[in-house]
Amino acid sequence: MKSKLQTGLAGLRSKFMEALPIILFFLFLFYSVILIFGISHVILVSVVTILFKINYRRYMTARQLMGLVGTQFLMAFLSFLATLNLPLCILLNLTVPFLLVFLQSSQFNQLGYYTGAMCFTFLQLRPVGWQGLVMQMAALAYGLAVMTAVLYFHSRRSRKGDDFALAEKGLLLLAAELQSAAGPVPEDGKKPADSLFPILQGLYKEAYKSRGLTKVVNARGRIQYMFALLFQRSVYFLTNPYQESTLADESCRDIILRLARYMETMGKEGFQQGGSKDDRNGYSKGYRDGLSSEGFSKQGKELLAEAAGREEAPYIFVRNFLGLLLLILEDLRRIDENVPSPGWKLPVYRRPVRRLFCHMRTDTFETRFALRLSVVLTAGFTYSMMSQANHGYWLALNAFLLLRPMYEDSASRMKSRFIGTMAGCLLLQLLLPLFHGTGWHFVLATVMAVGLYMETAGTWQQALFSTCFALTLTTMALPQTLAAELRFLYVVIAILMVLAANRFFFPTSLKSQFTYNLNQLLHIHQVYLRLLGRSLKMPLDYGVICDIQIHYHLVHDQIQEYLKKAGHEKEGFIREMLWISWYMVSEAEQMLYLINSRKISSMDNEQMDDYLIFTACIISDIQKRLNMRADHVPAAGESMAYRRTMEGEERLSRLMEQYSKQVSRLYLCVCRQTENANING
Template identity: 35%
Template structure:
């Protein structure tokens, strides 16, 4: 019993800011504009609930206000006639998901979609539209004041360098473990976790229409730094040829990283950069794998230290928007396999069907049908199925409560107290659980019973919910379903496509067109997809399929690390330009091998190119014609040739998996 009371008290403490915001906004809106605008309170309380633990700038509130005006206007237009109702209820939800959500931020659409959907429940007329816009303006103003006050009182300022110092300190400890020979699975897992953490931190700067920021670029580089250390652990081929000089170099690097952690600043890192360059210039390691690691690692660390003391020239917002990244994001979304397209279509179908029926059926409170459908349909297939079980249970219990309690409340004030108390408890419950809709139902039915008979309100609530469950069930199962298994297969295909995209980055670098922004975008997207695929495969019960999937993912990660190292060696001038033709042939051959429908073999790397039957060297054209495997001449750089051989060995081991998922 004590634990139950403690849990309830903890939930109330967490929900209290939301409850307080609701009461304040409810009093302001109802007293200032009237009870018919109470729907605005529910919408902006939900926004406060999802945003109060985050920091926001003035631009966020301006964007929210302008978008709210637009969505209010669209809600008004959708009520004018049936064609507009159908058109807008299909296009608006589709665009909101397409532009604001992603596979890694699946509910990014929710706040804006809720504004549109809920304002449609009781759409404004031409005469009441100015009043509704005024109510929205007041709500955004109160929301802004409340969020800023909460941030000042309770939120700690997030400082990027604090996260970076923690990460670099842990990396130094791990390098000492590596130097001591402790290459355990735990060491590898800790490094990959650090890498994934910084890829997630940088992901916000790679979203659709996201502005490029220095912080995002910094997180990108940190993620690459950890990736290079992590790859050193997974590639154990270097362990048998290390000596005391190699071990000492790793310990020195760990000690240097601790110095970086303690002394780096946003004002002057010249001493740290000079030490890194001296380390780099004085390095004379015989082990090729370690030599590649030290060069790539220290080069990236120098870039990180310079990034804060030598920031890029300030640019206006429109110049910070990467057109290439936006086009790449649009291409990823414009496929029936993408999460954004599949869920956008499902939500559009549900909203179009439900609001069209609500428009055509002249029954009071029929808008509960689209409202329930909107709340039942979630981006995740499994979550929608779960809500279709829990929401009917909670709604039925809520209807029973209202049926028993409301007849005993004889005054309007008493009914308001009951409704507001129920809603306060609702904010303490977890959305999607069976108890959450109990209290939302009590609130909605109490207000509805003020204008229609109680039994009619209860009947309509249950009927609309039943219709919503049927509609969402059909759409969730038959209109582009997105189960976890479906998304896993799509993720695997995406990883192979990104492999080919990174080869294209290497090709462009060989032609002299270096695009660091696109390279970082692909790397971040690869690792976000990789993390989601790994989470799914690790959640499966032990089986041969699980083991094979885990092995394939690890090798794909190694392949991408090797591609990134090739790109580094080419960018930094370690490769003779005379080897570029062979590398271009290699890129074309590897892209061809990992293209759907292709069965051509991967190329080979030997001392010299072998002649074909007619005495001419085998070319990429021969390969694409399927006549012979391509034999690539060495690049002339021992480090690059080492990476290429590792890449070809690993790539060969996942060709069967590519055939399965392509």
């Protein structure tokens, strides 16, 4: 019993210390806003605190902070307009949430809309009219100024190099994998590069987070992307059977081991700051005397020169690896020296206006959730404005908090909100008689606020503290029992409204998203083939290549995550298909690199066109066999010749041949699955 109590107290203390910066920020803002602007503007504190909570662990530039602040002011003004009359309320609640979700969220960043929509929603809860607009904007400006100052100084103290800690860890893992590449398969049955997959997937996710309205990745995101590409090509090399025989050659083994030692040193020392990390830990004297970023570049160039002139797979791998790594080191140097280094531009088809008017489809996550959120908020605020019911805005507030992108998350929150609200109402009936007077109400509210920010969002415990905090303030102006009844009533109505919307109005669930992702997986292979065809005629902008590469790996990762959580009756087949598909993309990416960078001297464009058309037809047939929407591809003509090698181009020929083998493997895998399904059916 004593040990359980100690464990519980230790867990409570840990949660408190983790939430302490948020708690202190909230309490300071809460009481200062009340003192300066009055309690009627306290709703702003919740908005600004959530913004702080989301961003205080991030490194944020002054430009990013200004963009965040500007967005909140825009949302605040639009929310004010929505409170003026019913037509504006309906119009703005239909359009603003829709645009926020459609333009700022995606299936990989499902809550991208949240901070803007939260400000737009919360500030409609307490209309201020024209006479109160200046005071409301002043209160918002004060809260955002405090938040901006804290985030800015916190960012200045945090190390920029921490952004690349995942890449440093990956270099150490990769060095170990290369050193054991010629050895036997581990007894636990793991593939040689299993430990690297989470690294490269994590780097692709980090690169995606840097996406903006005009850039597919920014300068730092570009480095994360190039590291991801580096590890992807390394995993491909390590897991491909053709490299096993080449590593039997002593010179090939030697060049790989030297590369591994170089990576290990870089991973331990920290490639961005040279010897700064391990100098403090007394790491090897040989490197203490000064491997800076420039020193790593020099060593890399020397090793690159030694790897030139040989065409065995290990030598090609070393050259490709070091060529990309040296580009990364140069970009890191530019960042350290504050030299402008723009990211790649967003492809035209990904740009906001183009997506809004040309690429809006009801089968995509963004469109479906955007429509659902807009309709629910419009219904909630229309009821509040038309009925003028006491605290009627609680309906829209709870509906906003309960409506999540995925049905499963919404269902979990509905259950938690119901239990937490009921428990909070009952608890407060017992506590409020003990806290008489305004001063004691604020003491109780402070305690509940501490609990609110200690608990995980979406749990019934957090809903309990949220209910107690809201009712503690509400009962200053409303009878205790009436306030509790209204709170519970509006939570129940919000649950029913959100449940109906999730079931019958453009529903999105993990299962439906999984099915959509499987379709996307094969569609992306068709896109790669089209990009290869386009690159034959003229070089592509690298933003297009970067976009499709990141998109594929995030889709691949979502499918794997779903299989881990939910499983599937055809899990074995899907995992085999994923593995083959990953190889295909790795080979397509390398072919695209060779062609797009014009490293091919004797390209037969007509032969390559035939190769791509035949391959596209096979993948289209695979899509049809799996009952997926097949991409439209040109029919293969009788005069076309399907040759899997390119005369005079050994590297490209090897990739073409490997890619063709993977397509054949995928086709056979799908045929076996469909035949088994027909037999069992």
